[in-house]
Amino acid sequence: MATGPGHGDGGVPDGGLVARLVDATFGKGDQGLDEVKAEVRSTMGDAALVDCVTVISAFHMANRLTNATGSPIDPFMVEATKVTAAVLGANEFLSRVDAST
Amino acid sequence: MTQASVYETELPIRAAVREAHSALVEHWSSAGTWWSAVERLAIVNEVRTALDADELPPWVAPSTVDGLVAADHVLPVAVVDIIWRITNHVSSLTRDWYDSLVPDQVSPEQYVEVLSLVSQANLVDRFADSLSLDRPALAEPRPGEPSRTRPDGAGLARHWVPTAPIQDTHWSPDMPMEAPNVRRTLTLVPAEAKMMWMLTDAHYISGGILTEDFSSQKWSIQRPHFELIATRASSLNECFY
Numbered sequence: 564m565a566t567g568p569g570h571g572d573g574g575v576p577d578g579g580l581v582a583r584l585v586d587a588t589f590g591k592g593d594q595g596l597d598e599v600k601a602e603v604r605s606t607m608g609d610a611a612l613v614d615c616v617t618v619i620s621a622f623h624m625a626n627r628l629t630n631a632t633g634s635p636i637d638p639f640m641v642e643a644t645k646v647t648a649a650v651l652g653a654n655e656f657l658s659r660v661d662a663s664t
Numbered sequence: 665m666t667q668a669s670v671y672e673t674e675l676p677i678r679a680a681v682r683e684a685h686s687a688l689v690e691h692w693s694s695a696g697t698w699w700s701a702v703e704r705l706a707i708v709n710e711v712r713t714a715l716d717a718d719e720l721p722p723w724v725a726p727s728t729v730d731g732l733v734a735a736d737h738v739l740p741v742a743v744v745d746i747i748w749r750i751t752n753h754v755s756s757l758t759r760d761w762y763d764s765l766v767p768d769q770v771s772p773e774q775y776v777e778v779l780s781l782v783s784q785a786n787l788v789d790r791f792a793d794s795l796s797l798d799r800p801a802l803a804e805p806r807p808g809e810p811s812r813t814r815p816d817g818a819g820l821a822r823h824w825v826p827t828a829p830i831q832d833t834h835w836s837p838d839m840p841m842e843a844p845n846v847r848r849t850l851t852l853v854p855a856e857a858k859m860m861w862m863l864t865d866a867h868y869i870s871g872g873i874l875t876e877d878f879s880s881q882k883w884s885i886q887r888p889h890f891e892l893i894a895t896r897a898s899s900l901n902e903c904f905y
Contacts, residue, residue, distance in 0.1 A: 575888040611884045614883050618868060622893070634846055658905065
């Protein structure tokens, strides 16, 4: 669910829908943004839509800050990163080069 | 600009977000540390231009495309290219790209302030665009000169850019570990680091309390939603960190 469709909700309430919302805000996925937003509003409510977009926006900032400065992985995340990076396909990212695990 | 008027909508936008975006509009129209108010507003405007433009491949600098960048642009050509690259191709940023620009075309300090403004504008405008809201109107530039102050102890450590010791206790003293590297990215320009922490508080986790369930902060979504969004968005931006 974190990287693509077909994984249900992954134990997260409305997780599949939230994932489709993220994709749609990036112009990805099979649905248009307006369609997904309408589904989020009717399923989870207006506040949830706004809160999801609020968090998505945070990562538009944070991802730029780290990718544009070569931020290395924090020591407390190194082991966890080794486990998850392969699952997420993150080892293929250009930003992996300077992440220094 | 009042907090209420930064967005005209019935959608339940959190007060902290309205406050933060209203503060940013003022921040952008003020002289910064290394760029004037006019230049800072030009940076934000250029982010909007880049967001709305037809797609260019990451290896094509807008300054090389006929008619795309005005000859009398307020900003140096290199800065315009930086803005477009960070805005539209965040996954393509490399050390070689950075070294091609810094320090020969922009100083590290100038780069960090540009990066901050570009990141802030991407946060705000993508928030507005995603909710089908008008982007916040920009204010008129305020008088004043850049302060041109460099923090004590700044130097190259873990990042491509020089960083400085974190000067305030914004990172929660309850956290057992030192502040994460993302919070160090803008410390070369403390005024920008301060805005980044304000935005992180409003848009994500207040004070870096990663262990909370966030219920005390009155979100309508739960911690697992945060983690799902963080992973999915960062994966789409190809952010390994």
